[in-house]
Amino acid sequence: MKEILVRIGGEGGEGVISCGEMLTTAFARSSYEVFTFRTYPAEIKGGPAMFQVRVSDQVVLSQGQAADILIAFNEEAFQLHGESIHPEGLLVYDPAHFKPDGAFEAYPVPLDGITLNVVKSKLGKNVVALGVCARILGMSIGLLEQMVRDRFGKKGETVVAKNFEALKAGYEYVDQHPFKKKLPMFEAVHSPVKRVVMSGNEALSIGAISAGCRYYAGYPITPASDILEFMERELPKFGGAVVQTEDEMAGIASVVGASYAGKKAMSATSGPGLSLMTEILGLAAMSEIPCVVVDAQRGGPSTGMPTKNEQGDLNLAVYGAHGEAPRIVIAPGDVEECLYYIIHAFNLSEKYQCPVLFLTDQSLAHRTQTFPWPDFKRVPVISRLLPTEADLKEYKRFVITENGVSPMALPGMDGGCYAATGLEHSERGSPNFTPKMHALMSAKRAKKIRVCSTEKGFTARYGAKKAKIGIVGWGSTQGAIREAVDMAAKAGIPVAHLQLKMVYPLPEADIREFLASVEQVIVAEINYSGQFNQILRSHFLVPTISLTKSEGLPFVAEEILAKIRSVAAGSEKPVVGAALSRQ
Amino acid sequence: MSHPTTDYKSDVKITWCPGCGDFAVLNALYQALATMDLDPKNVVVVSGIGCSGRLPIFVNSYGFHGVHGRVLPTAMGVKIGNPKLTVIAVGGDGDGLAIGGGHFPHAARRNIDITYIMLDNNIYGLTKGQTSPTTLQSFQGKSSPYGVAEENLNPIALALAYDVSFVARGYSGQLKHLTDLIVDGVNHKGFSFIHALSPCVVFNDTYKYYGKKVTPIAPYENPSNKMRALELWQDKHHIFLGTFYKDETRQTFNERIRDIIGQFPRDDEKYFRELVNRYA
Numbered sequence: 028m029k030e031i032l033v034r035i036g037g038e039g040g041e042g043v044i045s046c047g048e049m050l051t052t053a054f055a056r057s058s059y060e061v062f063t064f065r066t067y068p069a070e071i072k073g074g075p076a077m078f079q080v081r082v083s084d085q086v087v088l089s090q091g092q093a094a095d096i097l098i099a100f101n102e103e104a105f106q107l108h109g110e111s112i113h114p115e116g117l118l119v120y121d122p123a124h125f126k127p128d129g130a131f132e133a134y135p136v137p138l139d140g141i142t143l144n145v146v147k148s149k150l151g152k153n154v155v156a157l158g159v160c161a162r163i164l165g166m167s168i169g170l171l172e173q174m175v176r177d178r179f180g181k182k183g184e185t186v187v188a189k190n191f192e193a194l195k196a197g198y199e200y201v202d203q204h205p206f207k208k209k210l211p212m213f214e215a216v217h218s219p220v221k222r223v224v225m226s227g228n229e230a231l232s233i234g235a236i237s238a239g240c241r242y243y244a245g246y247p248i249t250p251a252s253d254i255l256e257f258m259e260r261e262l263p264k265f266g267g268a269v270v271q272t273e274d275e276m277a278g279i280a281s282v283v284g285a286s287y288a289g290k291k292a293m294s295a296t297s298g299p300g301l302s303l304m305t306e307i308l309g310l311a312a313m314s315e316i317p318c319v320v321v322d323a324q325r326g327g328p329s330t331g332m333p334t335k336n337e338q339g340d341l342n343l344a345v346y347g348a349h350g351e352a353p354r355i356v357i358a359p360g361d362v363e364e365c366l367y368y369i370i371h372a373f374n375l376s377e378k379y380q381c382p383v384l385f386l387t388d389q390s391l392a393h394r395t396q397t398f399p400w401p402d403f404k405r406v407p408v409i410s411r412l413l414p415t416e417a418d419l420k421e422y423k424r425f426v427i428t429e430n431g432v433s434p435m436a437l438p439g440m441d442g443g444c445y446a447a448t449g450l451e452h453s454e455r456g457s458p459n460f461t462p463k464m465h466a467l468m469s470a471k472r473a474k475k476i477r478v479c480s481t482e483k484g485f486t487a488r489y490g491a492k493k494a495k496i497g498i499v500g501w502g503s504t505q506g507a508i509r510e511a512v513d514m515a516a517k518a519g520i521p522v523a524h525l526q527l528k529m530v531y532p533l534p535e536a537d538i539r540e541f542l543a544s545v546e547q548v549i550v551a552e553i554n555y556s557g558q559f560n561q562i563l564r565s566h567f568l569v570p571t572i573s574l575t576k577s578e579g580l581p582f583v584a585e586e587i588l589a590k591i592r593s594v595a596a597g598s599e600k601p602v603v604g605a606a607l608s609r610q
Numbered sequence: 611m612s613h614p615t616t617d618y619k620s621d622v623k624i625t626w627c628p629g630c631g632d633f634a635v636l637n638a639l640y641q642a643l644a645t646m647d648l649d650p651k652n653v654v655v656v657s658g659i660g661c662s663g664r665l666p667i668f669v670n671s672y673g674f675h676g677v678h679g680r681v682l683p684t685a686m687g688v689k690i691g692n693p694k695l696t697v698i699a700v701g702g703d704g705d706g707l708a709i710g711g712g713h714f715p716h717a718a719r720r721n722i723d724i725t726y727i728m729l730d731n732n733i734y735g736l737t738k739g740q741t742s743p744t745t746l747q748s749f750q751g752k753s754s755p756y757g758v759a760e761e762n763l764n765p766i767a768l769a770l771a772y773d774v775s776f777v778a779r780g781y782s783g784q785l786k787h788l789t790d791l792i793v794d795g796v797n798h799k800g801f802s803f804i805h806a807l808s809p810c811v812v813f814n815d816t817y818k819y820y821g822k823k824v825t826p827i828a829p830y831e832n833p834s835n836k837m838r839a840l841e842l843w844q845d846k847h848h849i850f851l852g853t854f855y856k857d858e859t860r861q862t863f864n865e866r867i868r869d870i871i872g873q874f875p876r877d878d879e880k881y882f883r884e885l886v887n888r889y890a
Contacts, residue, residue, distance in 0.1 A: 056890075223889040233885060242691060264874040264881040268690050268867045273716040277683035280676065284656070284687020287674055288695065292687070310677050401886060438654050438672040438688070438695050446620075446655075446666045446673030457622050458667060 029211045030083040032091045033160060036108045037100025040072040042153030047078030048395075049174040050160055051224060054082045055397050056170060058218035062506070063395045064090035064581070069249070069333050075107055082213065088506035088513075090394070092583045095210070096163065098156050099127075100138065117208050119159060134206040141196050151193040158197025165212030168198050221400040227391040227503075230365035231321060232257040235293055237403045238373035239410070240319070241267035242285035242292035244278040246300060249333040250392045251323040254295040275300035279307045282318050286311075287447055289437040291373055291410075295321035298340050299330065301347065301384075308382045309348035312472060314447040315425065315435070317376040317411055319369070321385045323392040326579045335579030336389040338502060341558040344384040345531045351469065353476040354382040356531035360487065360505030363398035365391065367406050368528055374409040375482070379475040380435060386530070388553070390581040391503035411435050419443055423454040427467065431474030476532045485529035486537040491521035496594055497545030499538075499571075501527040501559050504551055504582055511587035518588075520595045530559065533566055542569055547594055547601075549574050551587055570601035615644045620670040631782035631808030631817075632662055635729050638785055638806075639669065639698070642792035653696045656685040658705035661736045662729035662808070665700045679710030682717040685724050686863070693864045696796060697724040704734050707743040707763050717801055718772035720863040725795040725802045728765055731810035739813035749814060766843040766854060769803045770836065776802035777839065777855040781824050782809060783817065787851060799858050807849070820849060827852030 033050065037043040044065060054061050062081045068074025081091040093113040099105040102125035105118070112118055114130040122135040136159055142152045154175065161171045175190045225233075232254050235243075243258040245251070258269045268285075272278040275296055282292040296304065301322045311318050324340045326332030331339075344356045355375050359368040369385055376383040414422060414434035419442035426433045433454075436443025445456040451468060453459040487505070490498075490512035500508045505526045512522045525541040527534065542548060548571045550560040557573035564571055574590045576582060593599050618640045626632050643653060653671035657663045659678035666673030672695075676684045685699040706714060706728050717726065733751070734740040740753035743763045750757060769777040776798040780788035788806060795802035807824070809816040825848040831838060839854040874881070 221890070223886060225889040229889065233882075236885075237882065242687070244687070261881070261885060263867075263871045265878055266871055266874075266876060268871070270686070270690070270720075272683060273712055276680055277686075277713055277716070280680035280683040281687030281690070283676070284674065284684040284689075285691035286687075288654070288688045288691025290691040292691070306677050307680065314674075400890075403882065438692060439651055441651055444650055444670055444672055446669075446675055448667065448673075448675035449677055450675065458664075 028083065028085050029213070030081070030085070031095045031164070031211055031213070032079060032081045032093065033096045033098070034077065034079040034094035034108055034111060035098045035100070035156065036075065036077045036104030038103070039068045039070065039074045039076040041076070041100050043076040043100065044078050045178065046153035046157050047080060049157055049171070049178060051080045051395055053161070053166055053170050053174050054080065054213060055222060055224035057166065057213060057215035058222070059084060059213060060087045060397045061224060061395065062087035062090055064390065065393055067334055075103060077104075077108065087396070088510040089584055090581065092585055096160070098160065100152065100156070115208070117163070117206065117210070119156075119163075132206060132208045136200060136204075141200060142193065145192050145196040146189055151190065154190045154193040155197035158194040159201055162198045162201035163210060165214050167215065168195065170215060222397050223400060224395050224397045225362060226393055226395045227359070227362045227365045227387050228253050228323065228393065229257060230362045231359070231369040231385065231387065232261070233401070234366040234369035235319070235373065236261065236265055236267070237408075238370040239291045239408055240293045240373065241265065242282065242290040243267065243294065244270045244272050244281045244292070245294045245296060246272055246275045246278050248297045248300050250325055250389045251295045251297050251300075251321065254321060254323075275303040276307060279304040279318070279320065283307060283311050283316050286316050286318050287438070291317070291377070293319040293321065295323065297323050297325045297333075298327045298343070301340060301343055305343070305347040306349070308354060309350060309352040310449045311382040312348065312352035312354055313449050315380040315433070315472070316447065317380050319372050319376050319383050319385060321369075321387065324386060324388040332579045334389065336553060336581050337577065337579060338386070338388055338504070338553040339558070340386065341530065341554070341562070344386055345562065351473070353472050354384060354531070355379065355476065355479055355529065356384045356386060358386040358502035358528060358530050359391070360502065360526050360528060362391070362394065362396035364528065366401055370406040370408065374406070375479060377409050377411040378432070379479055380411060380432060381475060386502055388503050413437070414440070414443060424456040425452060425454045425468065425471070427454060427471055430478045431471045480532035480535050482529065482534070485527065485534045487526045487528065488541070489524040489526065491516065491523050493544070494521040494523040495546040496520065496549065496591060497523045497525065497541060497547065498549040498551060498587070498591070499525050499527070499541070499563065500551045501530045504553065507582040507584050508551055508587055510584035511591060514584060514588045515591045518592075520591060522591055530562070533562070538563075538567065542567060547572060549590055549594060551582065551590075553577070553581060572599050572601050612647050613644055613650070615640045618643045618650060618670050620668050622667050624668050625664060626661060627812050629811040630661070631731060631810065632665065632729055634782035634785050635662075635727065635788065635806050635808050636665055636668055638780070638788040638792055639727070641789045642796065643671070645789065645793050646796060648696055652694065653698065654688050656681055656688060656697060656699045658701040658710060659736075660702035660705050660734070661731070661810070662700055662702045663705065679705055679708070680713070681705060681710060682713040682726065685726075686717065686720070686722050689722055689724050689864065690867065698796065699724055699726045701728060702742070703728060703730040703732060703744040703765070704742045707765065707768070711743070714768065715772040718769070718774045721775050721800040721860050723800055723862040723864055725792070725798070725804065727792065727795075727804045727806055729806050729808040730765060731808050731814065732816055733810045733814035735810045735813055745814065751813065764843060765805045769805070770839055770843065770855060774803045774855075775800035775857045775860050776853070778803070778853040779805040779807065779851050781807040781820060781851055783821060783824070784851065787826075791853070794853065798856065800860055800862050823849040824851050825849065827854070
């Protein structure tokens with residue numbers, strides 16, 4: 028197995044991210060698997076930026092931990108990330124800036140000097156660094172030139188030529204100044220599997236379009252803004268309309284309006300925007316109108332940490348709205364699942380005529396991963412139940428049925444006239460506040476969600492088939508947990524893992540079976556209070572051990588492994604009231 | 611096929627207080643729909659919350675009674691969702707100028723092809739008598755025992771400032787005139803705003819006040835003259851009824867969307883291929 032982790036650190040605006048992205052695409056085009064991770068300042072210029080790519084000839088499950096190579100654009104980057112360098116790693120640094128100290132091999136490359144010499148400006152340092160990386164890792168310069176052309180081609184031949192020079196200068200510097208460390212070489216290989224590399228936000232946007240989304244409305248917010256931009260650019264090609272609304276409430280209100288009129292519609296936001304949308308999510312639940320809302324979670328509460336990672340919006344997604352407003356919450360586990368599970372999200376929304384929340388987070392929204400070429404037929408697209416001619420003879424929009432789902436008339440249909448309303452209503456849709464009707468309609472709305480809990484394919488088992496220790500996770504933590512489970516197996520601790528792709532309603536049968544098969548259950552998630560742990564405990568009356576992290580960063584496998592070891596050693600017991608006094 | 615007024619009346623019992631101005635607006639809407647001979651199935655009446663919010667429930671067409679303040683974005687979604695529909699948004703002064711005040715300018719700048727009837731009763735009626743953004747300062751009520759601290763907003767002034775492409779005012783006391791305005795508003799290409807003075811006889815009966823002050827805009831006035839419209843709304847002695855301003859030269863939001871989509875001949879398979887290839 029061939030694997031390496033490259034981390035690039037510098038100042039925001041120095042091109043750290045674009046250098047990393049070009050390197051990532053180059054790896055992917057050379058048929059390697061990649062998993063990227065980035066941090067960036069909330070400001071436009073200045074503040075530290077970091078990009079790392081973990082690359083392997085095997086599937087990469089998480090962002091990894093120690094850097095085999097750190098490229099420090101300046102001293103601050105070294106101060107921030109020096110500790111992350113593997114003791115046997117390599118530091119690429121600019122001797123004009125600082126003198127590093129550490130167990131690793133320090134490899135001086137005068138990045139600024141080369142850049143000034145060749146490009147005659149400070150801009151272009153990132154492309155020099157790209158050349159350095161490429162040579163260190165045995166990649167062909169031709170491949171990197173293609174990356175540069177893809178990225179700068181629009182700016183004209185002069186710019187492309189300048190960047191070629193910068194690339195070559197970095198590349199040749201390494202040729203002429205050898206370092207000692209032996210590193211794996213990532214020359215292009217042929218792979219029979221055709222692959223793509225993209226971010227979670229890109230994958231879910233593509234998936235949404237293939238699910239039939241033809242109306243999108245949203246308001247800019249980190250880390251979901253690029254979904255809006257993607258849709259603005261791409262949706263019109265498929266005949267869809269996109270509106271950047273004046274706020275999130277207008278966004279979701281127009282989505283519900285468009286869906287009422289018959290379009291599959293979506294909005295995407297982050298925590299603060301979801302807070303604003305909750306009233307209208309209640310309306311969609313009450314008036315039984317399908318809609319999909321992506322929440323790319325970030326550090327909260329309030330403005331919190333806009334560019335940092337957290338799974339802190341689970342309670343808001345599951346319960347957020349006054350009254351009881353049943354909805355479905357889907358949480359994809361990796362970039363590939365963003366693409367397929369958003370199709371599920373649209374399908375469930377159409378099938379059960381209710382809002383579906385799609386919970387990603389900063390780390391999933393902006394990480395890139397390789398995965399096989401999308402198969403758009405893998406998840407067949409479903410559309411809402413429409414009334415038949417017989418239904419329309421004496422049309423009742425909210426007719427009571429066995430599974431709670433009633434045929435939904437669309438404006439323009441003969442005989443289907445009704446007023447959708449947020450008021451409690453009768454089967455025909457007229458306001459009705461009688462005790463009997465509220466009980467009946469509350470049960471109808473809840474019934475749909477109950478039925479949805481029996482949907483198949485919303486959990487994934489991993490690891491040991493039989494084990495005393497089980498670990499449950501949801502959403503973007505999937506890869507890190509799997510990696511930890513693999514590491515535990517190697518250390519002789521069998522662990523069974525269940526990852527949930529639907530966190531509300533809970534896929535009951537699968538969870539029951541899993542809980543019955545293990546003796547101790549760890550619930551892992553990225554928030555402080557263990558929100559999912561509480562949901563799981565309350566639904567299944569099961570004692571669990573909560574593993575949480577609230578640092579604005581995703582899990583690394585070693586942290587999960589440490590908890591597994593501690594549970595295996597018998598030093599962890601479920602605590603009553605764990606939410607308030609974190610274990 | 612022609613539709614008599616009764617075709618637009620739903621069988622839901624109307625819950626407004628006897629004498630409420632909203633009855634006249636509802637009747638004007640029935641008559642306007644009949645005059646235009648619109649098929650009920652192609653009409654969507656969208657509303658927010660408040661006394662006027664119930665209006666769609668009393669109309670036999672498609673309707674959407676949404677949440678407080680979001681009538682304009684909801685109506686926009688419906689109109690973009692199916693551009694063939696006639697979309698009429700209704701809401702009160704509180705719904706449109708307090709909680710939902712942020713949406714009015716954006717509907718105007720999009721020039722979304724819907725008609726927005728603001729049923730202005732100068733009060734919060736459904737919550738029983740609190741002051742609204744259009745309540746006159748002289749009003750004394752239960753939420754303003756010492757008078758109203760804020761000055762009142764003028765919806766016509768706002769609409770003119772936001773550059774709404776059709777701005778008119780009608781009055782519950784003049785049914786025929788209000789009917790004509792609704793017809794003109796619906797036929798207008800672009801966003802049309804009709805300020806309907808609709809007194810609340812229970813909490814703030816302004817019939818007498820308006821009865822003395824309302825005056826028709828003279829037939830010789832030119833509704834394409836914005837400066838004149840600005841003079842008319844500021845007149846201290848009259849409350850003018852009629853069409854203040856009208857501009858049909860502007861593109862509507864649906865036309866702009868259509869033009870953007872129109873650049874791309876339908877070929878989903880090709881666009882998917884191109885899209886995914888970008889990530890290869």
